[in-house]
Amino acid sequence: MPVLQEAGLVHLEEAKFEGIDLRRKTVDASDADRTLARLKHALDVFADMDETPGLKRLLRPKPELSLKAMSGALNRGYGRVLDKLERLESERNALSAEMKLLHKEADFLEPLRDIVLPLEAFRGTRTVEVRLVVVPAAEAERLEEKAAEGPFWFEVVSRDKRSCRVVAIFPRESVDEGEAVLEELGAVQIDLGARVAAAGRGERIEDLLAANRLERDRKASAAAGLEAGIRALAVHAPALMPVYDVLMNEREMLLADRFLGETEAVSCIEGWVRVADKARLEKKVAEVSDAAQVCFREPLPDEEPPVFLDNPKAARPFEIITNLYGLPERGYLDPTIPLAPFFFIFVGLSVSDGGYGILVVALSLLYMKFAHPRAGARLFAKLALYLGISNIVFGTFFGAWLGFPIRSVLLMDPLKDPIPFLALSLGLGFLQVWVGTLLSMITGLRNKAYLESIFVKGGWLLLLPSLILYFVTKHPAAGVAALIGAAGVIFFAAPSRNPFSRFFGGLYSLYGISGYVSDTLSYSRILALGLSTGVIGMVVNNLTQTAFRIPVAGWVLAPLIFVGGHLFNLGIGFLGGFVHSMRLQFVEYFTKFYKGGGRPFKPLRLENKYVEFVE
Amino acid sequence: MTLGLLLAISGAALAVILGGIGSSIGVGLAGQAASGVMSEDPGKFGSVLLLVALPGTQGIYGFLSGFLVILKLGLISGAVLQPTVNQGVAIFFACLPVGVAGLVSAIHQGKVCTAGVQMVAKQPKESVKPMVLAALVETYAVLGLLATVLLLNGIKLP
Numbered sequence: 001m002p003v004l005q006e007a008g009l010v011h012l013e014e015a016k017f018e019g020i021d022l023r024r025k026t027v028d029a030s031d032a033d034r035t036l037a038r039l040k041h042a043l044d045v046f047a048d049m050d051e052t053p054g055l056k057r058l059l060r061p062k063p064e065l066s067l068k069a070m071s072g073a074l075n076r077g078y079g080r081v082l083d084k085l086e087r088l089e090s091e092r093n094a095l096s097a098e099m100k101l102l103h104k105e106a107d108f109l110e111p112l113r114d115i116v117l118p119l120e121a122f123r124g125t126r127t128v129e130v131r132l133v134v135v136p137a138a139e140a141e142r143l144e145e146k147a148a149e150g151p152f153w154f155e156v157v158s159r160d161k162r163s164c165r166v167v168a169i170f171p172r173e174s175v176d177e178g179e180a181v182l183e184e185l186g187a188v189q190i191d192l193g194a195r196v197a198a199a200g201r202g203e204r205i206e207d208l209l210a211a212n213r214l215e216r217d218r219k220a221s222a223a224a225g226l227e228a229g230i231r232a233l234a235v236h237a238p239a240l241m242p243v244y245d246v247l248m249n250e251r252e253m254l255l256a257d258r259f260l261g262e263t264e265a266v267s268c269i270e271g272w273v274r275v276a277d278k279a280r281l282e283k284k285v286a287e288v289s290d291a292a293q294v295c296f297r298e299p300l301p302d303e304e305p306p307v308f309l310d311n312p313k314a315a316r317p318f319e320i321i322t323n324l325y326g327l328p329e330r331g332y333l334d335p336t337i338p339l340a341p342f343f344f345i346f347v348g349l350s351v352s353d354g355g356y357g358i359l360v361v362a363l364s365l366l367y368m369k370f371a372h373p374r375a376g377a378r379l380f381a382k383l384a385l386y387l388g389i390s391n392i393v394f395g396t397f398f399g400a401w402l403g404f405p406i407r408s409v410l411l412m413d414p415l416k417d418p419i420p421f422l423a424l425s426l427g428l429g430f431l432q433v434w435v436g437t438l439l440s441m442i443t444g445l446r447n448k449a450y451l452e453s454i455f456v457k458g459g460w461l462l463l464l465p466s467l468i469l470y471f472v473t474k475h476p477a478a479g480v481a482a483l484i485g486a487a488g489v490i491f492f493a494a495p496s497r498n499p500f501s502r503f504f505g506g507l508y509s510l511y512g513i514s515g516y517v518s519d520t521l522s523y524s525r526i527l528a529l530g531l532s533t534g535v536i537g538m539v540v541n542n543l544t545q546t547a548f549r550i551p552v553a554g555w556v557l558a559p560l561i562f563v564g565g566h567l568f569n570l571g572i573g574f575l576g577g578f579v580h581s582m583r584l585q586f587v588e589y590f591t592k593f594y595k596g597g598g599r600p601f602k603p604l605r606l607e608n609k610y611v612e613f614v615e
Numbered sequence: 616m617t618l619g620l621l622l623a624i625s626g627a628a629l630a631v632i633l634g635g636i637g638s639s640i641g642v643g644l645a646g647q648a649a650s651g652v653m654s655e656d657p658g659k660f661g662s663v664l665l666l667v668a669l670p671g672t673q674g675i676y677g678f679l680s681g682f683l684v685i686l687k688l689g690l691i692s693g694a695v696l697q698p699t700v701n702q703g704v705a706i707f708f709a710c711l712p713v714g715v716a717g718l719v720s721a722i723h724q725g726k727v728c729t730a731g732v733q734m735v736a737k738q739p740k741e742s743v744k745p746m747v748l749a750a751l752v753e754t755y756a757v758l759g760l761l762a763t764v765l766l767l768n769g770i771k772l773p
Contacts, residue, residue, distance in 0.1 A: 528761040535679040
């Protein structure tokens with residue numbers, strides 16, 4: 001297993017052989033899960049304490065770990081760090097819970113600070129009852145009236161807008177009467193509870209508050225000490241990162257054991273391997289032991305092998321788009337190369353600003369140079385680079401640079417006359433729809449659906465352009481070609497023995513032309529998106545000029561408007577351009593020839609989160 | 616100021632106002648859902664931000680259509696044109712596609728984005744797919760913008 005994992009060539013599946021009863025291993029990864037969760041928590045805590053500025057952190061490459069040092073990473077007592085961190089954290093959490101209670105107590109007592117009576121007084125005496133109540137502020141004046149009416153004594157100790165706190169004293173024999181008065185005033189009793197019983201001689205609420213303050217300060221400084229202890233542990237973060245990654249891979253390896261099938265003497269495992277990797281796998285396995293054997297076979301007709309996209313390096317960034325939609329099912333083309341040029345052009349035309357292009361190119365180059373991203377992040381940076389380049393090209397000839405069109409090289413100016421640009425968008429759309437149909441014909445031929453591919457798909461391929469040509473030129477040859485194409489669709493689209501249903505079914509299929517028309521019209525969005533970036537860029541420049549005319553303040557304001565406005569436009573321009581270009585691929589293009597739903601080729605291999613494994 | 620100019624200006628205002636209302640509602644819906652999701656995991660800010668921003672484009676389309684009218688009327692350069700009543704009515708109606716389509720589509724896009732935000736809460740790696748779904752709704756705002764731009768382009772002022 002370690003060899004397979006290091007080689008990273010095989011997508012494992014459960015081993016099964018007909019007629020042989022294989023024993024399965026039961027795999028329990030809960031220990032590994034627990035340790036990984038603890039490590040992850042510790043690393044998250046340390047990451048929060050990391051005071052490196054965000055940009056620098058983003059650009060910081062991952063530390064490297066050699067394969068030989070992998071097992072050594074686990075032997076440096078990471079458990080002690082985790083234990084200590086968890087102990088400190090639980091102590092700190094207990095302290096902060098206690099501090100919360102103290103705060104609550106202080107909040108309760110603070111309005112009563114001015115009561116000069118010692119707490120013990122609230123126990124009352126043999127003859128009088130002492131109460132602490134809250135009375136609505138509006139009733140405060142009536143207190144004195146009531147005091148004059150009966151044997152009561154009221155003293156307001158504190159007041160705010162809505163209520164005041166009152167010490168009420170009345171003789172024990174008139175308790176009922178006193179309570180009635182308090183009720184009439186809308187008073188609510190404050191229960192000092194155990195504080196009264198626990199109070200020392202002469203102790204007042206002020207003293208309680210002072211003690212509370214002292215206790216809180218003591219606890220806060222203890223918590224700060226614990227926090228510093230946790231902070232000090234953060235020096236271990238770089239040592240914990242490789243531990244996490246090594247354990248994560250050990251867990252994967254452990255889980256891979258569930259695919260094993262065992263008999264008394266042998267263990268076997270099945271999996272998928274790329275044809276190109278066959279020899280490498282054989283060599284790796286031979287290194288393990290002479291007794292280890294590998295056998296290869298082709299996928300069976302009813303099997304769904306996992307899918308691995310294999311594109312030339314230049315086209316690989318566009319695999320992001322394919323992956324988002326879903327990998328091809330067996331028998332379908334990898335759409336990455338067919339979509340790449342269209343996507344490149346569409347994003348360029350829908351953003352169409354060379355200045356933004358330069359900025360995106362610079363940012364992606366800087367990111368690649370300093371952060372050394374791998375895998376997905378690297379592909380994305382490269383895709384951004386391509387889209388930036390596309391904007392430099394299309395921005396120069398069809399759009400603007402930071403909202404300023406360079407009129408001398410402009411091939412068409414959509415702001416002055418949008419019609420040629422609309423024609424270009426629709427033309428590109430028609431081309432993509434046509435190519436999509438062509439690819440569907442090729443896929444059909446590969447899957448041996450000859451009749452349908454040649455006559456129906458071929459019919460459409462002939463019909464669509466020749467129909468347009470006929471409408472534009474009225475040349476009879478184009479009309480004839482269109483009719484031939486239509487005939488292909490009519491006679492072969494509905495494969496039925498009954499000639500009538502075949503003919504009318506085919507005629508009905510011809511109605512599918514509305515689909516082609518609406519698909520093509522959908523590409524008009526390229527014009528709208530391109531225009532919107534152009535116009536907003538222009539608005540920003542206009543506002544900047546206007547702001548410039550304001551004396552003094554304008555000199556500060558204008559650059560702010562210029563930079564902020566263009567950054568905003570870049571953001572929404574690229575968001576719109578990217579998402580809408582992607583939609584055109586998915587909805588208008590892929591539906592012609594492509595079916596996603598393949599499962600990804602996921603070999604057992606070394607995965608990394610915090611470090612890079614190097615040979 | 617002629618009636619034609621007034622009508623044209625009200626068209627521009629309407630485009631900006633309707634798009635703005637729609638986007639405010641749409642972004643508002645998605646923003647609430649996003650705050651809910653972030654209350655559990657503030658780290659999702661990046662992936663939900665774009666979904667919240669998406670229904671904002673209709674407001675921008677409305678604004679830029681309004682701006683095109685402003686440019687067309689020469690209100691910025693100072694040499695204000697005086698369109699006839701017919702031209703004013705034409706500009707007014709030309710502004711309606713982006714305004715009305717933007718108003719309705721932004722609200723519905725906001726609902727799709729809200730659902731998308733909730734999806735990202737459970738499937739953090741799939742933040743692009745709901746964006747594509749939201750873009751399906753936005754199509755009609757884009758077409759509205761396109762119609763408005765083409766119509767405005769077709770109205771020739773003296």
